[in-house]
Amino acid sequence: MRSVRIGLLGFGQVGAAVARAAGAAQERVRARGLDLVVICALVRDARRPRDLDADAPPLTDAVDTFLSRAYDVVVEVLGGTEPARALVTRALDRGVPVVTANKSLVAAHGAELRALAARRGTSLRYEASALAGVPFIDTLARRPLVADVSRLSGIVNGTSHYVVTAMEAERLPFAEALERARRLGYAEPDPSADVGGRDAAEKLALIGAHVGAPGLSPSAIETTGIDTLEPGDLAAARRLGGAVKPIVFAALEPAGITAFVGPAFVDARHPLAGLEGCANGLRLEGRYVGDLFYSGPGAGPDVTAATILDDVVETMTATGGWAGAATPASGPPCRPPDTAWLARLDFPGDVPDETSLAEFLGAYGVWIRRADGEARGRVRRFLTSRASRARLEGALAAIGAASGAETRAIRVLEA
Amino acid sequence: MRSVRIGLLGFGQVGAAVARAAGAAQERVRARGLDLVVICALVRDARRPRDLDADAPPLTDAVDTFLSRAYDVVVEVLGGTEPARALVTRALDRGVPVVTANKSLVAAHGAELRALAARRGTSLRYEASALAGVPFIDTLARRPLVADVSRLSGIVNGTSHYVVTAMEAERLPFAEALERARRLGYAEPDPSADVGGRDAAEKLALIGAHVGAPGLSPSAIETTGIDTLEPGDLAAARRLGGAVKPIVFAALEPAGITAFVGPAFVDARHPLAGLEGCANGLRLEGRYVGDLFYSGPGAGPDVTAATILDDVVETMTATGGWAGAATPASGPPCRPPDTAWLARLDFPGDVPDETSLAEFLGAYGVWIRRADGEARGRVRRFLTSRASRARLEGALAAIGAASGAETRAIRVLEA
Numbered sequence: 156m157r158s159v160r161i162g163l164l165g166f167g168q169v170g171a172a173v174a175r176a177a178g179a180a181q182e183r184v185r186a187r188g189l190d191l192v193v194i195c196a197l198v199r200d201a202r203r204p205r206d207l208d209a210d211a212p213p214l215t216d217a218v219d220t221f222l223s224r225a226y227d228v229v230v231e232v233l234g235g236t237e238p239a240r241a242l243v244t245r246a247l248d249r250g251v252p253v254v255t256a257n258k259s260l261v262a263a264h265g266a267e268l269r270a271l272a273a274r275r276g277t278s279l280r281y282e283a284s285a286l287a288g289v290p291f292i293d294t295l296a297r298r299p300l301v302a303d304v305s306r307l308s309g310i311v312n313g314t315s316h317y318v319v320t321a322m323e324a325e326r327l328p329f330a331e332a333l334e335r336a337r338r339l340g341y342a343e344p345d346p347s348a349d350v351g352g353r354d355a356a357e358k359l360a361l362i363g364a365h366v367g368a369p370g371l372s373p374s375a376i377e378t379t380g381i382d383t384l385e386p387g388d389l390a391a392a393r394r395l396g397g398a399v400k401p402i403v404f405a406a407l408e409p410a411g412i413t414a415f416v417g418p419a420f421v422d423a424r425h426p427l428a429g430l431e432g433c434a435n436g437l438r439l440e441g442r443y444v445g446d447l448f449y450s451g452p453g454a455g456p457d458v459t460a461a462t463i464l465d466d467v468v469e470t471m472t473a474t475g476g477w478a479g480a481a482t483p484a485s486g487p488p489c490r491p492p493d494t495a496w497l498a499r500l501d502f503p504g505d506v507p508d509e510t511s512l513a514e515f516l517g518a519y520g521v522w523i524r525r526a527d528g529e530a531r532g533r534v535r536r537f538l539t540s541r542a543s544r545a546r547l548e549g550a551l552a553a554i555g556a557a558s559g560a561e562t563r564a565i566r567v568l569e570a
Numbered sequence: 571m572r573s574v575r576i577g578l579l580g581f582g583q584v585g586a587a588v589a590r591a592a593g594a595a596q597e598r599v600r601a602r603g604l605d606l607v608v609i610c611a612l613v614r615d616a617r618r619p620r621d622l623d624a625d626a627p628p629l630t631d632a633v634d635t636f637l638s639r640a641y642d643v644v645v646e647v648l649g650g651t652e653p654a655r656a657l658v659t660r661a662l663d664r665g666v667p668v669v670t671a672n673k674s675l676v677a678a679h680g681a682e683l684r685a686l687a688a689r690r691g692t693s694l695r696y697e698a699s700a701l702a703g704v705p706f707i708d709t710l711a712r713r714p715l716v717a718d719v720s721r722l723s724g725i726v727n728g729t730s731h732y733v734v735t736a737m738e739a740e741r742l743p744f745a746e747a748l749e750r751a752r753r754l755g756y757a758e759p760d761p762s763a764d765v766g767g768r769d770a771a772e773k774l775a776l777i778g779a780h781v782g783a784p785g786l787s788p789s790a791i792e793t794t795g796i797d798t799l800e801p802g803d804l805a806a807a808r809r810l811g812g813a814v815k816p817i818v819f820a821a822l823e824p825a826g827i828t829a830f831v832g833p834a835f836v837d838a839r840h841p842l843a844g845l846e847g848c849a850n851g852l853r854l855e856g857r858y859v860g861d862l863f864y865s866g867p868g869a870g871p872d873v874t875a876a877t878i879l880d881d882v883v884e885t886m887t888a889t890g891g892w893a894g895a896a897t898p899a900s901g902p903p904c905r906p907p908d909t910a911w912l913a914r915l916d917f918p919g920d921v922p923d924e925t926s927l928a929e930f931l932g933a934y935g936v937w938i939r940r941a942d943g944e945a946r947g948r949v950r951r952f953l954t955s956r957a958s959r960a961r962l963e964g965a966l967a968a969i970g971a972a973s974g975a976e977t978r979a980i981r982v983l984e985a
Contacts, residue, residue: 176715176858180714180715180718180858183714183715183718184714186714187714288716288859288860288862289862290709290713290716293709294705294709297880297883297884297887297888298705298880298883298884299595299598299599299601299602299880299883300591300595300598300876300877300879300880300883301703301705301876301877301880303595303598426844426865429841429844443591443595443872443873443876444703444866444867444873444876444877445703445866445867445870445873446866446867447703447704447864447865447866448863448864448865448866449862449863449864450841450862450863451859451860451861451862451863452859452860452861455860457858458858458859458860461715461716461858461859462715462716462859464715465712465713465714465715465716468712468713468714468715469712469713472712473712473888
């Protein structure tokens with residue numbers, strides 16, 4: 156039996172779940188010849204009152220005290236980029252392997268941290284940082300043909316997905332659905348990174364690094380939040396043959412990379428359209444293998460902890476050859492794609508008939524592909540032809556100016 | 571650049587695809603520092619006229635000639651258990667790693683071959699042997715928490731799935747749909763292993779070995795073919811809130827393992843219900859991670875070849891720690907589960923009303939949960955309560971004896 160001394164950076168919900176899971180999974184992990192022991196956890200304030208289990212690890216808020224211990228693996232569950240980056244760097248620099256679930260850290264600093272780990276002959280694993288319950292990142296890192304992806308699309312943020320699902324199922328306005336998510340623990344007190352799309356953009360950048368789109372900067376990806384959606388949009392989407400979901404998308408062409416993050420109309424035949432609640436999913440369209448789809452839980456302390464512990468087991472049993480170092484540090488820039496759109500026009504007065512509307516928009520290079528036949532009141536929704544954002548917004552601005560209509564549009568993700 | 575000398579056992583469709591893919595993927599694989607070269611292929615009859623590419627490898631039908639060469643990896647694409655087992659054993663015995671797509675071989679001899687590989691310090695990889703385009707087997711082997719599965723269900727045979735999909739989409743009888751599959755290359759000249767369910771049972775046994783159900787014998791798993799299905803069954807299933815699919819299922823409980831292979835009514839909310847055509851899918855319900863779902867291509871020479879080559883890359887780059895040896899050789903026996911059923915009664919004369927039918931069957935311990943309201947002619951279909959096969963067949967035998975009705979039933983897979 157080999158003792159595995161784990162140092163925890165952080166002891167919040169996920170950190171505590173890791174300590175609990177190490178106990179609960181003890182027998183299964185011992186069957187692999189490993190005995191996991193969390194010997195110390197670094198927290199911001201060790202004197203803050205906490206509700207600790209009897210077998211919680213010793214806590215310290217002194218970095219030097221934490222780093223004075225000898226660890227076989229350091230698990231980082233602080234979140235955020237600092238001090239996580241600095242502490243992970245110190246561990247890797249000493250040749251101590253690190254396991255993290257921190258997509259912000261990996262999206263911002265993954266390349267340099269992977270390179271550091273490789274230089275020191277150790278590893279950085281982060282399977283739990285995107286689609287927390289679904290192991291796929293290391294698979295892509297180790298297998299070059301399946302990683303040769305031409306297009307990827309996914310639902311990678313459980314908070315947004317839960318909110319959109321609740322909005323549709325119960326016809327709730329966004330704010331009420333978000334409040335419910337907060338009450339149930341599916342949204343944080345400050346949910347802006349989730350509903351605003353930043354979390355999803357970071358995950359897209361992280362995944363991109365493993366499928367031939369390295370160096371994506373989350374802030375350079377067109378990112379739209381879900382806060383301007385209305386229940387009427389979701390119902391109309393169903394009538395139009397799809398569903399509105401919070402989407403990440405990237406296409407990798409020889410000419411360059413296109414990508415976007417935000418709510419999108421997803422064709423009903425697309426596997427993502429069938430997901431709901433907090434579920435995450437990822438579809439990879441590859442040049443060699445074809446069409447792959449993974450789905451599963453995207454978050455949750457116990458799910459995240461289980462994936463972290465599986466990463467710990469892999470770290471201790473993969474006695475050589477860690478694939479993470481193979482990801483390059485930078486790649487081509489990305490721009491948003493041309494897509495079809497689901498547009499919403501809210502007229503203050505008389506509503507033009509569909510023919511007039513179609514003619515007007517057509518003059519601006521945007522055509523109506525399918526209109527929602529159950530239009531109510533002064534709202535009209537329709538799917539458009541493919542257009543650049545500039546062209547689409549030009550057409551909507553023109554109809555807005557001509558009629559006073561409020562206009563909105565979200566992108567379309569084709570099957 | 572490291573040269574990787576590949577020896578191919580077999581040069582049929584898949585073998586030729588492996589040789590082609592090694593050329594097509596050369597650049598991508600070289601980016602990993604590997605240069606793949608197929609230096610020899612063993613075939614049954616080297617003098618048989620073949621349509622070979624210009625860069626096909628040299629062929630031989632002399633085993634000793636083949637084995638006299640030095641290989642870094644042997645790829646087995648003969649299929650069947652012999653001589654595949656004997657030849658793979660000889661390679662592993664010499665410490666040469668093997669990659670295979672042969673589920674029959676792995677289902678029948680996986681435990682002993684894995685053990686031999688471990689004793690000789692080498693590896694046996696077979697990612698392409700189940701859900702050929704979806705890498706998941708090694709993930710389960712390496713990660714103990716995600717592999718702690720309580721229930722699994724899947725569609726693992728593309729031929730059967732294509733046939734059932736075609737039967738439904740075009741209302742074709744089984745024999746016509748099978749003939750179309752053969753014409754399009756989705757079924758072999760002798761499709762009995764596919765449509766009879768043996769292929770699927772072997773894959774279930776293979777997967778079982780990696781999720782805590784080792785030692786399943788394919789012949790000990792209740793296996794039913796798809797040949798007694800009618801288009802009317804498939805349409806009725808949709809009306810009843812589900813779809814008929816060719817299913818593998820296993821539940822792993824402390825009391826023991828239950829499993830079945832065969833056509834089943836799948837609740838529409840189950841992720842497998844949304845698949846069609848040749849697609850394969852696998853749902854794992856785990857104790858730590860929750861509900862995972864993978865789907866993708868299950869077969870096809872180019873897809874299989876790509877997965878085989880990714881296994882070759884992993885073999886050459888994983889300089890230590892191959893997880894496959896961890897699977898035990900045997901485990902608890904399995905029996906079929908109690909499930910609900912989708913029953914079909916075909917009356918030769920007067921058809922009893924639903925109340926009489928329900929009372930009759932209820933006396934035998936089987937209740938009607940939901941009847942197909944669009945019953946036509948003398949056929950009645952309905953979903954039953956949960957019952958053992960013995961109880962269900964007893965009730966159907968009784969109604970058959972009392973009314974002369976022909977009776978059939980398939981299992982239900984709950985969401």
